[in-house]
Every structure is written in C-alpha cells, then in structure tokens.
Amino acid sequence: MSDLLIQSQGLHTFYGASHILRGIDFSVARGETIGLMGRNGMGKSTLLKTLMGIVPPRSGEVRIKGRVMNNRPTFEVAQLGIAYVPEGRGIFGNLSVIENLKMAARAGTQGQCDWTYERVLDTFPRLKERLNHGGQQLSGGEQQMLTIGRALMTNPDVLILDEATEGLAPLIAREIWRICSLIKDSGISAIIVDKNWKHVTQITDRNLILVKGEVAYEGSSDHLRKNPGVLEQHLGV
Secondary structure, three states: OOOEEEEEEEEEEEEOOEEEEEEEEEEEEOOOEEEEEOOOOOOHHHHHHHHOOOOOOOEEEEEEOOEEOOOOOHHHHHHOOEEEEOOOOOOOOOOEHHHHHHOOOOOOOOOOOOOOHHHHHHHOHHHHOOOOOEHHHOOHHHHHHHHHHHHHOOOOOEEEEEOOOOOOOHHHHHHHHHHHHHHHHOOOEEEEEOOOHHHHHHHOOEEEEEEOOEEEEEEEHHHHHHOHHHHHHHHOO
16 A cells, blocks of 8 residues: 555545536556546546646545645645646746756655656657747647656656647657656656557556546456457447
C-alpha cells in the first residue's frame, strides 16, 4: 500500500447540480502507467481535476502518498510530485521556450534531478530549435511538447496527460507517443487520457473505461486488446 502514489475512494463530483463522478475508486502505484478511456462527457477530465484539487469532490476521499488532500489547494498536490498536463496545454504564450522550461525546474520529492534542462531538450529536439520563440509562436504539436517538457522539469513522481495528441497531425502524434514510452521507461508513473486506444494500450499497464461517471471496465492492456468487444461496447470502436 505504501507504493500507492494516488488513491481515491468513493469519489462523487458535481458541477452545480450535475452529478459527474459517481463513486469512483482509482489508484496509481509507483512505476505504473494507467490509461483512462471513455467517450466524451463520461468524466475523464473531471476525475483528473478532482485528483488535482481543481474541482473538489462532494464526497469521497483523495490521498496523495497517503495524505488526505480533500479541500487542499492544487499547488500542494503538485508539491507532492504530481505533474498535470491539461487539455488545452496551458503554456505561457508570452514567455519563450527557455523561460517556460526553466521557470518550472526543480528537484523532485526525493531530491531527484533526473530530468534536467539538457535532457528535456535532447528528448524534444524540435524545442531545441526554437528556444527563443515565444509560446504563442509554436505549432500545436510544439506547444504540447513544451507542456510535457515543462512538466518533466519538475521531476515528478506522477505525470498526468489529458488528451495529449488531440488535434495533432499524425506525424506529431507519433512523436508524442514515442515520448510517452520514454517517460514510462524512465520509471515515472503516468495517467494517460487519449482517444487512440491502440497507442494507449501499447504503453499502459492497466486501463479504466468510464461510462457516465462510473468505472465500467478495469483491466490490463493485454486483456483489453484481446477483448475487442469491451471496446466496442463502451467506446464504440
């Protein structure tokens, strides 16, 4: 149990009167990569925001490394080693690539500095070519790379990627998936939300499918690939 970096139990989250998450149990172990799937509007992003403290649950509990984090601010979740790459990226458009990266640089929770500025640039060669470009001058794919690189500069224990390849050209999307594999191989735990289940299951250890705010399926990537009926039932693919 001490290896559980994120653990939630019985999460019920609302937007006003709309009941979005309905009793979700969710966990991430050290070194584990999890895929979070579901059609649009099923609660995936809401679950991530609830874990990060952006949207408080009405009931249930969120623990980060054993600490109850209900009603705690998002920066405290981040300080415990959870890095969040939101849908929409959230880069600082008026800052250069260098500034976006260096403003996030810090040692991890155990003092680890595995992801240095140099390592991030080696991982994202496109960014190395655009160091002095402003964030708003980058393409969508380059902005996504910058957002992931900035998150890695915090030397996180868990990296959360929400729709990492949404709207990207196939060539750029393949580059993002390559980077996701590198992150997994580096030992960082990850939660990946993406519509491309084939790529997701090539990287993840375990997957959850949400349907109307509830966990409709949970199982290994190998099991999910061998049971296409599950994907057809819950994702329509």
